[in-house]
Amino acid sequence: xxxxxxxxxxxxxxxxxxxxxxxxxxxxxxxxxxxxxxxxxxxxxxxxxxxxxxxxxxxxxxxxxxxxxxxxxxxxxxxxxxxxxxxxxxxxxxxxxxxxxxxxxxxxxxxxxxxxxxxxxxxxxxxxxxxxxxxxxxxxxxxxxxxxxxxxxxxxxxxxxxxxxxxxxxxxxxxxxxxxxxxxxxxxxxxxxxxxxxxxxxxxxxxxxxxxxxxxxxxxxxxxxxxxxxxxxxxxxxxxxxxxxxxxxxxxxxxxxxxxxxxxxxxxxxxxxxxxxxxxxxxxxxxxxxxxxxxxxxxxxxxxxxxxxxxxxxxxxxxxxxxxxxxxxxxx
Amino acid sequence: xxxxxxxxxxxxxxxxxxxxxxxxxxxxxxxxxxxxxxxxxxxxxxxxxxxxxxxxxxxxxxxxxxxxxxxxxxxxxxxxxxxxxxxxxxxxxxxxxxxxxxxxxxxxxxxxxxxxxxxxxxxxxxxxxxxxxxxxxxxxxxxxxxxxxxxxxxxxxxxxxxxxxxxxxxxxxxxxxxxxxxxxxxxxxxxxxxxxxxxxxxxxxxxxxxxxxxxxxxxxxxxxxxxxxxxxxxxxxxxxxxxxxxxxxxxxxxxxxxxxxxxxxxxxxxxxxxxxxxxxxxxxxxxxxxxxxxxxx
Numbered sequence: 001x002x003x004x005x006x007x008x009x010x011x012x013x014x015x016x017x018x019x020x021x022x023x024x025x026x027x028x029x030x031x032x033x034x035x036x037x038x039x040x041x042x043x044x045x046x047x048x049x050x051x052x053x054x055x056x057x058x059x060x061x062x063x064x065x066x067x068x069x070x071x072x073x074x075x076x077x078x079x080x081x082x083x084x085x086x087x088x089x090x091x092x093x094x095x096x097x098x099x100x101x102x103x104x105x106x107x108x109x110x111x112x113x114x115x116x117x118x119x120x121x122x123x124x125x126x127x128x129x130x131x132x133x134x135x136x137x138x139x140x141x142x143x144x145x146x147x148x149x150x151x152x153x154x155x156x157x158x159x160x161x162x163x164x165x166x167x168x169x170x171x172x173x174x175x176x177x178x179x180x181x182x183x184x185x186x187x188x189x190x191x192x193x194x195x196x197x198x199x200x201x202x203x204x205x206x207x208x209x210x211x212x213x214x215x216x217x218x219x220x221x222x223x224x225x226x227x228x229x230x231x232x233x234x235x236x237x238x239x240x241x242x243x244x245x246x247x248x249x250x251x252x253x254x255x256x257x258x259x260x261x262x263x264x265x266x267x268x269x270x271x272x273x274x275x276x277x278x279x280x281x282x283x284x285x286x287x288x289x290x291x292x293x294x295x296x297x298x299x300x301x302x303x304x305x306x307x308x309x310x311x312x313x314x315x316x317x318x319x320x321x322x323x324x325x326x327x328x329x330x331x332x
Numbered sequence: 333x334x335x336x337x338x339x340x341x342x343x344x345x346x347x348x349x350x351x352x353x354x355x356x357x358x359x360x361x362x363x364x365x366x367x368x369x370x371x372x373x374x375x376x377x378x379x380x381x382x383x384x385x386x387x388x389x390x391x392x393x394x395x396x397x398x399x400x401x402x403x404x405x406x407x408x409x410x411x412x413x414x415x416x417x418x419x420x421x422x423x424x425x426x427x428x429x430x431x432x433x434x435x436x437x438x439x440x441x442x443x444x445x446x447x448x449x450x451x452x453x454x455x456x457x458x459x460x461x462x463x464x465x466x467x468x469x470x471x472x473x474x475x476x477x478x479x480x481x482x483x484x485x486x487x488x489x490x491x492x493x494x495x496x497x498x499x500x501x502x503x504x505x506x507x508x509x510x511x512x513x514x515x516x517x518x519x520x521x522x523x524x525x526x527x528x529x530x531x532x533x534x535x536x537x538x539x540x541x542x543x544x545x546x547x548x549x550x551x552x553x554x555x556x557x558x559x560x561x562x563x564x565x566x567x568x569x570x571x572x573x574x575x576x577x578x579x580x581x582x583x584x585x586x587x588x589x590x591x592x593x594x595x596x597x598x599x600x601x602x603x604x605x606x607x608x609x610x611x612x613x614x615x616x617x618x619x620x621x622x623x624x625x626x627x628x629x
Contacts, residue, residue: 068451071481098454118449122404124413124430131433132458143510148405155407171554172403174449176507177472178547181556181614184607186472188449213613216540236538236546238517244541247549248513326510332522 001263002270003294004062004161005287008040012280013050019284020291023060025093026050027276032080033064034117035276036191044083051087060090066115067191068096078102085110093139094118095174100133113137113161117174117187123155130158137161137269143172146259146327150266159269165286165313166274168254168325170232178231183213194230201226210234227251255313255322257290257306260297282316289313333569335593336363336497338579339399339425341505342550343529346376352580353385357392359586360593363575364389367399367416369427369445370505371512371551372409373527379415386422395423402427402447403508403552425468436462446471446499447508453484460493468497468577471504471560474611478572495574501563501588502579503535503548504556504614513538513549522552533582545603546615558605558615563588564597565609 005021007013016024027033029041042050047063054061063084069077077099084092085107092110094100095117103112114120114129116139129135137159140149153160171178179193180186187193200211208220210229217234220226227233233251235244254274256263263271271294273286293309314322325331337356340349356364366382366389368374377385386396400413410430417424417434426432427445435442443466444450444459456467469478478496485491515525517536529535535548535555545557559581562569569576578589591598600606600617610618 068449069454071452071477071484074452074454074484095449096451096455097449097458098452101454101458118429119403120429122410122428122430123407124404124410124433125428128429128433128436143403143508144405145510151407170511171507171509175403175447176554177470177504177614178507178554180472180608181504181506182546184611184613188451188470189472215544215546215615216542219541234540236540237543238536238538238549240537240539240543247517247538248509248554249511329523330521332510332512 001268001294003287003290004270004272005283006166006273006276006278007050007283008035008037008276008278009280010042010046010050012278012283014053015280015284016287017054017057017059019287021059021287023062023090023270024050024054025062025064025272025276027064028080028083030076030080031191032067032077034066034115034187034191035064036067037196037277040277044087047083047087051089055088062091062093062113063089064093064115065099066093066095066117068188069099070189074098081106091137097133100129100135104133108134111136113139115139115174116141116163119172119174121172123152126152126156126158139163139272141172141174142169142254143326145329145332146262147329149268149327153266153268160266161270161272162256162263162268163254163274164256164263164271165290166253168249168252168323170249170325182215182231194228199229250321252321252323253317254325255310255317256324256327257293257310257313259324259327260293260306264297286313286316333566333573334362334575335360335589336575336577337361337365337585337589338499338502338577339365339367339369340580341370341503341553341555342533342535342580342582343371343374343527344376344533344582345530346381348533349377350385352585353389355586357389357394359589361394361578361589363395363397365397365399365425369399369402369447370553371529372401372406372412373525374529374551376530379412383419390422397423397425397443399425399445400427400431402445404428404430405510432459432462439463441465443468443497446505451481453481453488453490456481456485456494457488457490460490464494466495466497466575468499471499471506472608472614475565475568475572475609476611482572496572497575497577498562498569498573499560499579500576501561501592502559502581503550504560504608505553506547506556506614507554509552509554512552513554514551517549556605556614558603560606560608561588561600561604562606562609563591564600565606566592566595568609
């Protein structure tokens with residue numbers, strides 16, 4: 001089972017490799033990838049260094065070119081594919097059909113992974129991408145229960161990559177326009193969700209409020225821990241007559257450690273750690289814990305055996321609170 | 333310009349659905365989409381019921397399209413989509429690539445629905461070769477983006493080979509989740525939802541702690557809080573859009589349809605928006621001052 005870790009810069013990249021990642025995924029420094037944040041991502045020069053660092057240590061590097069190409073700037077996505085291919089990277093993570101089509105035709109030997117942003121949640125969609133673009137692996141959206149992942153593994157021969165740890169997208173990725181509805185910028189078009197440029201914090205009368213493009217996302221009492229105003233994790237009222245609550249989702253993050261034995265059994269190819277936007281110290285710690293857990297885990301382990309690793313991960317999670325998300329039916 | 337009625341996005345009792353299509357049969361809509369696109373637990377109407385309505389509408393001269401589910405997780409849901417694709421009589425709207433996969437293999441033409449991620453000319457070219465005959469663009473795209481895409485289509489010689497449909501009226505389908513937010517709003521899990529969406533024919537409104545309407549919860553679907561309404565933008569659609577889609581609402585759908593067909597401009601209400609078409613935040617009506625947040629009365 002491959003441990004695939006995130007890196008937003010070269011220092012995180014090295015941390016991930018040094019601490020046990022089998023592969024690391026990165027993005028270019030533009031809006032061709034879904035973590036298009038200021039100060040993040042790789043220039044071509046840095047990418048070259050990263051490729052050498054990984055390959056010298058027999059590790060892999062995947063490049064995410066996983067936003068949807070704008071018609072007027074389609075060549076930007078083409079150049080991103082060309083640049084990645086020229087660097088002898090190990091896999092491209094792509095969502096847009098036109099970009100997949102270009103990569104498959106121009107670079108038939110380049111391994112293609114279907115990005116989570118393509119929202120392929122079923123055997124029919126998977127077959128489409130396999131047959132049309134020879135996609136080798138699919139990154140599953142965080143909407144399937146563990147039982148559904150199991151069913152899918154039985155009905156397709158494609159490699160499955162699942163999200164194991166990190167921020168939790170509660171909507172089917174690639175099928176959420178909530179961010180552009182509030183701010184004009186979205187994951188599909190701009191590679192951002194609830195962009196920092198639209199966030200406003202305000203403190204008055206002891207209350208801290210967070211806004212996104214002037215829309216109140218949450219309001220905190222002094223004793224409450226404030227979180228980044230990702231719009232689906234705000235507190236809202238329903239039909240204007242209830243107390244505000246987390247109508248969509250609490251500010252929790254995903255942690256599937258307790259499912260590790262099950263994921264082994266299913267034959268999942270890769271575990272993905274989310275967080276290209278996180279610090280190198282974070283990448284280092286999370287990578288270490290998951291490396292140890294994977295190395296010690298076997299399909300007959302029970303949840304209690306995983307207790308130590310669980311504890312180490314808890315402190316690294318958003319609001320120190322984690323969930324199994326959609327993998328666990330009761331979350332849905 | 334042609335006018336269509338999109339699939340009903342909410343969960344209504346069978347009688348209400350039938351009543352709606354009785355009216356639709358007599359309406360000025362030339363194209364009518366039918367079918368459940370949101371949740372496979374919504375089974376007030378079976379496929380045979382939809383086919384019966386489709387036949388009745390076709391007899392009245394309407395072009396009927398069967399719309400298929402968007403978020404497909406269980407093998408049973410996939411099997412259902414396959415049945416719709418293989419119906420052999422009516423055109424199908426694909427809202428997931430699984431449907432596109434079936435339709436391309438059957439070599440039948442199809443409509444690419446708004447939930448497919450089609451953002452450029454080259455993706456359109458690819459789908460054209462697989463049988464797409466009409467494209468209803470993603471709701472977050474603007475007039476300027478559509479212009480760009482179509483001029484690129486022109487450049488590669490495909491602009492006249494498909495129709496363009498625009499979601500122009502109704503609450504916008506914005507997101508799909510494994511979680512049912514309507515069930516959650518009643519403190520239930522999805523497995524134990526008791527089909528509570530039936531109690532909310534308009535969905536449930538989620539608003540900020542300042543009373544600003546943000547979203548409408550419609551089962552696993554999250555919709556725009558404000559109703560999209562491009563009634564005053566019809567002129568700007570000329571040369572770009574072939575079909576204007578009106579999405580059914582629990583009230584006044586046919587009045588809205590009439591307004592569109594006859595270009596009866598009206599000012600938007602405090603709960604309507606046209607932001608996306610103008611390439612601004614979806615909830616901001618064009619021309620409105622951003623800092624002037626609209627608050628529920």
